[in-house]
Amino acid sequence: MNKDIEFHFKSPEDSPGYLLGQMTVLWQRKVKRALDPLDLTQTQFVLLAALAWISKEKDSVTQIDIANQGNADRMMVSKVLRTLEEKKFLTRKEHQTDTRAKIIKMTTLGASVLQKALLAVETADLEFFSMPDLDLSGFNSTMSKLISKNK
Template sequence: MPKEIEFQFKSPNESPGYLLGQLTMLWQRKQKRVLDPLNITHTQFVLLAALGWLGKKSDVVTQVDIATQSNSDRMMVSKVLRTLEDKNFISRHEHPTDTRAKVIKLTDAGADILQQALSAVENADIEFFSVLGDKLPSFNKNMVYLTEENKED
C-alpha cells in the first residue's frame, strides 16, 4: 500500500500557489484570445510593451534593459527579440558607447502592432479583473508587494 501523502493545506483553495496558478492560466487564455488575431504571443507582447515603455524615457534601450523591465530571462529575451526582428517589429542599431550592446527600437510596424495589442490587452484586463470592483487597488498593491519582495537580484 502506498505511503499516505500529507498536504500542508487542507484543500487546494487554501494554497496561494495553486490559486495563483489557476488564475494565471485563466488570465493567459484570455490574453491569448485577444493576441492571436494580431499574430503575436503574450511573451512577444510583454517585450514589445517593455520596449515601448522604456523608449518613452530613453533613446538608448538595450536587450538587458528590456529583460530587466519585463523581469525576463536574458537568453529568452534574445530569442524573442530575434523573432520580433524577423517580423519587422523591432530593429537593432549600434550602441553609441558599448560595442557589445545593440540599441533596440520599435519600427513603425512594431509601434502599430503594439498599439493594437495594448488596446486589446488593456480591455481584456479591465474585463477580467472588473469582478474585483473596489478591491482591485488592494489586489494590485499586493501583487506589486509580492513582486518586489520576491525579485531575484
C-alpha cells in the same frame, strides 16, 4: 491510494499558490485569444510594451534594459527580439560604444501593432479581473509587494 501524504492546506482551494496557478492559466488563455489576431505571443507583447515604456524615458534602449524591465532571461529576450525584428516590429543595431550591446528601436509597424495589442490586452485584463467586490487597486498593490519581496 496513499493516505499517509500530509498537506499543509486542507484543500487545493486553500493554497494561494494553487489558486494563483489556476488564475494564471485562465488569464493567459484570455490574453492569448486577444493577441492571436495580431500574430503576437504574450512574451512578444510584453517585450514590445517594455520597449515602449523604457523609450518614454530613454533614447537608447538596450536588450538588457528590456530584460531587466520584465525580470526576463537575457537569452530568451534576445531570441524573442530577433523574432520581432523578423516581423519588422523593431530594429536592432550595434551600440556605438559597447560592442556587446544592441540598441532596440520600435518601427512604425511595431508601434501600430503594439497600440492594437494594448487595447486588446487591457480590455481582456479589465474583463478578466472585473468583479463588483474586487478593489483592483488594492489587488494590484498586493501583487506588486509580493513581486518586490520575491525578486
